[in-house]
Amino acid sequence: MTYLAALSVFSALFIGPAASLATRQSPAGTATVDLAKSIGPAKFLGAGFIYGWPDNGTSVDTSIPDHLARDIKFNSCRAGGAQIPAPGWAGGFDGYVERFKSALSNYRTTRKFGGDFILLPHDLWGADSVQGAGTAFPGDNGNWTESDLFLKQVAADLKANDMLEGLVFDIWNEPEISSFWARSWEQYLEFYVRAHKIIRAELPQTLISGPSFADAPTLTHDKWNSWLSAVAGNNTIPDIWSWHQISSARDLDLVVPDFNTLLVQHNLPKRPIDINEYAWPSEQTPAHSVFYLSQLERHDLRGLRANWGSGAALHDNMADLVFHNATTGSYSPNGEWYLYKYYADMVGERVATAASADAKSDVFAVVEGSGAKILAGTRTVQGTYEVVVSGLSRLGLPTEGSVQVRTHRFDWAGAKVDVGEPVDLGVANVDYSSDTLKLLVTYPTNSTAFAFELHGANYDMRPSAIFNLAAILAFGPQVFAQPLNLGNDAQIVDSSKDKLDSLQARTSIPGMVKRSEPSPKKSKPDGQCYFCKGVGGCYMSVAGKTLAFTIGAAPGLVVPQTSTHLWGRLD
Structure with missing residues (x-):
């Protein structure tokens, strides 16, 4: 298509006077969608979060309206009683009991929606990053008796409370960071091997994940290499590989190939991967969510949103997708929740996509029948990017002509503001050629995301x-x-x-x-x-x-x- 033809469709994507549209803007990069290449059915892989559910004794939480979880196809939670007044196992058995109750409530809430629950034993122990300087750790002074008792107690309580269905046992969180593991690296490696063997013996059908490092893997990361060597040499390979994508972490397009190389170097098998925390606080906006969701879907990885709340706030608000609305007295969604709601409606077949060369713009797309939906967003930047969509013939279109495109804009005004449903910017017929459509998209802020819906020429998007x-x-x-x-x-x-x-x-x-x-x-x-x-x-x-x-x-x-x-x- 010509960019003048596209102007009528995307003029609403630009902020400022209409005169600013008079000249073509050069895109900073191009993200691509190949409608002809399927990569599997829609799975909503990024629709999980860490903590985020209010504790309700040992019962299911009922304070957050169910539809706020169901509408985003919530599917996984990760918790273990962190940062409540009770100190955990390291502070005495009573402290452990209260943290286990918190985990049990969160488990039951998660299972109500059919989600998997990833248990965090480091929080049950009491190593939740805010523990006191004198807190004991597993294996102190070469004595493993206490940690062995702890693991067996957890296993027994999981069985006694019928918590095995949908359970993943995540052995220790971010052990390479001193706030979570304030002991030597060698002591951690020994603990990991012991813990894996105990849990495998006590809970033979339960999935184990690890190492849940804060750092994404690289070929030269010494702790990644030493951990992989330890699990390979001791036959303690987790069922699910796991790590975090937060802060300035490299994007998954680079990380996943490096990790696969590490597996080959250590003679380890490919297994499912959990990115069990993703997105730094400043990256929890509609635009950034599209970036992370696109990467997770491209590499077929399950992802859980990081939760940056502390204390009671950690146990609430679905990891900042919703908030307490003082006006209504209940919970309301924020702008990012509406993005996840749209993502949950992207049913059908996922198709191949690629990020822009600068790794700042990315897209996720699905095809259902003669229609396609595309999410587009950026990472940390605003500006103009191109989205090139090939394979339009899959929608029953000829190799050149026009296609109807509806555009939605996802706005953001902070975690505690309900901005409402995405803004419908209308429908227009857009010309294309060579089975390929080119969309020039200007992101008015580094938080704004867009969705594009494509249909064949005979489809009328206007309802009666x-x-x-x-x-x-x-x-x-x-x-x-x-x-x-x-x-x-x-x-x-x-x-x-x-x-x-x-x-x-x-x-x-x-x-x-x-x-x-x-x-x-x-x-x-x-x-x-x-x-x-x-x-x-x-x-x-x-x-x-x-x-x-x-x-x-x-x-x-x-x-x-x-x-x-x-x-x-x-x-």
Whole structure:
């Protein structure tokens, strides 16, 4: 396509006067999508997090509404009672019991959603980075009696509380950092081997992960090499390799090949990999999340968001995807949660992608039937990047022509601000050639992400009826002056379950297809509108505190007694 043709689609991606679009901007790099090459079914690999669930004794947490987890297809948690007042095993058995209760509550909450639970025994022990200087560690003074008793106690309690299903035993967290392992490296290696053998004997069917280093592997990392040598030489190979991608860690496109080389050098097998903490605090925004999710999906790795809360905050807010809303008295999602919600809706087949050469822009994409969805974001930068999409013929399109593209923008205003559903920037037909589409995307901030939806030329993205649920509910408690039946093909904006339930409690509207659409506007000059698809006579108006839809004779819309329906404040 020409960049002038693309301008009409992506003008909304730019911040500033329209005149800024008059000239083509040179992209800083190009990320690519190959629709023709599948890499497996959608798995939502990055939809986990560390801690994030409120403790509720030993019971399931009920304070965070279920839909906030289900809507993002939450699938894994990692916890072990860290940073609660009880000090853990190192401070006495009673301290261990309280931490185990915390882990049990988090386990039960995770399993309610069908997620895997990665247990953190270092937190049960009490080495949670805030322990006192006199805290004992496994193997102190060459005595392993206490740590052996600890591991066997944990195993017994896991069995007694029916915690084996969906369990992963993560032997020790970030042992190369002194705040988590304040002893010699040799003592850690000996502990790891002993712990692996004890857990394998006590819990033969339970998966073990390790080493969960803070540092990603490199070919010359001495502790990675010595640990790999130790597990190879002692037949204590974990079922799941694990490490963290945080701070200035190299991207997975570089790390994974190096790790595979290390496995060959140490004669070790390829096994599943957990990136069981990802994203530094400043990188927990929609744009950065797209970057990490894209890398995880490309390399088929499970990922859990890092949690940077402390104390009680560590045990809350789904690792800063939601927050306590003082206005509602409940939890609300922030801008990043909406990104994960969209990611969870990316069903179908994952397709091949590649990041830009500077490793600052990345994409994730799926194909379902004749449609494709693409997430695009950046890492730490704002600016202009190109997204090149090849293989359009997979969508039933010819090798050249035009394709409908809908664009959504994901905004960010901090971890404690609900910015609402992604902004729908509309649909346009975009020209392409050689089976390839080129999109020039300007990211207005280093936190902004975009989604692009592509469909064949015969697909009409406009629904027969659109209702902006958020706009309706914004007027306060609402009632219909008359019952209104929209039919099965109607669609609404912002159909999150709590808002949909709120509307259904006051109206006769049945459950609708969940899909973001632009708010209904007054009819176009030619008389067409989204409500009636050309029949005419439909518009939305606001007068004071009253919202009115006047509906024309649209097929599938049943309007009893009157053609105007009002939503007004009850107060």
